[in-house]
């Protein structure tokens with residue numbers, strides 16, 4: 001719904017701007033005459049009295065000053081019409097345009113899109129973020145977020161997940177995969193700085209307090225590792241939690257995720273156990289190993305439905321968690337120990 005509304009707004013802005021331009025040019029071209037007809041009566045009478053005494057003294061340069069004042073007085077009007085289009089802040093409810101700062105290819109199918117975030121927008125990625133409980137994060141709580149990217153030509157949007165700590169870096173970095181026939185991926189891959197991209201967000205993906213767990217196990221493949229990269233980037237290393245990331249090897253070609261994981265391994269040292277697992281269904285051995293001695297454990301699963309189903313059961317059609325089934329249930333976990341990410 002918001003896209004047509006936004007499109008309507010953009011259309012009306014396009015109409016307004018030329019109207020303003022015409023109004024400004026009309027004012028300035030008529031400025032020299034409007035000093036006698038359009039300015040306040042006191043100025044007007046002062047101008048005419050000056051002209052009546054022009055034979056003895058040169059007239060003061062009032063017309064120019066009046067034009068300058070008129071132009072100055074139009075600045076707020078110009079700002080009113082031009083500012084909202086270019087400076088509307090990032091927010092979850094409606095789209096705003098954001099100039100990208102980089103779009104770096106990291107594999108034949110993947111780019112990292114950089115989008116700067118202004119200081120006034122940054123609190124949404126930190127203290128003003130919204131947890132799954134609908135509150136601002138408690139101390140030590142981490143909110144993982146995504147943003148919606150729109151393709152205005154087709155009026156569609158897709159979610160993408162920053163892989164970094166946006167509040168700390170002042171920029172969103174998103175790995176975007178181009179899939180065959182994919183319309184938003186195609187759009188993102190075609191962008192070059194300083195092109196604009198339409199965004200709304202941030203929107204909460206998951207939130208957790210790592211300190212509540214001895215072990216947080218994360219299971220992912222492909223770009224589904226993005227929320228875990230963000231979690232590991234945002235969480236402070238002071239937490240006593242052991243993180244274990246089970247991330248599938250790419251099916252073929254280069255492994256774009258390895259260079260993104262290296263700085264996180266440096267940040268976390270022995271507190272991050274990174275295990276690359278074979279593509280396809282998650283093997284019981286790998287899960288059992290990860291769960292061994294895990295204490296208070298939370299398993300975060302971000303996989304396509306066909307891989308999520310045998311591991312823990314799918315999300316429901318309306319994206320609720322649904323019952324815990326599959327391998328993790330067989331291994332003795334209950335629903336409170338597993339969170340399925342869309």
Ligand SMILES: Cc1cc2nc3c(=O)[nH]c(=O)nc-3n(C[C@H](O)[C@H](O)[C@H](O)COP(=O)(O)OP(=O)(O)OC[C@H]3O[C@@H](n4cnc5c(N)ncnc54)[C@H](O)[C@@H]3O)c2cc1C
Pocket residue numbers: 146158159160161162174175176177178179180181182183184185186205223226342
């Ligand atoms: C919460 C959330 C966060 C996400 N974060 C990211 C992210 O950080 N980076 C990212 O690249 N994607 C992410 N995605 C997926 C993304 O939103 C899009 O679904 C994906 O980019 C395809 O969009 P598209 O418009 O290019 O293709 P579409 O037009 O949606 O799809 C075109 C065709 O490609 C198929 N397809 C869709 N996705 C894939 C895929 N991954 N592999 C193979 N075929 C596919 C579709 O079934 C369809 O047949 C996220 C999804 C969710 C729900």
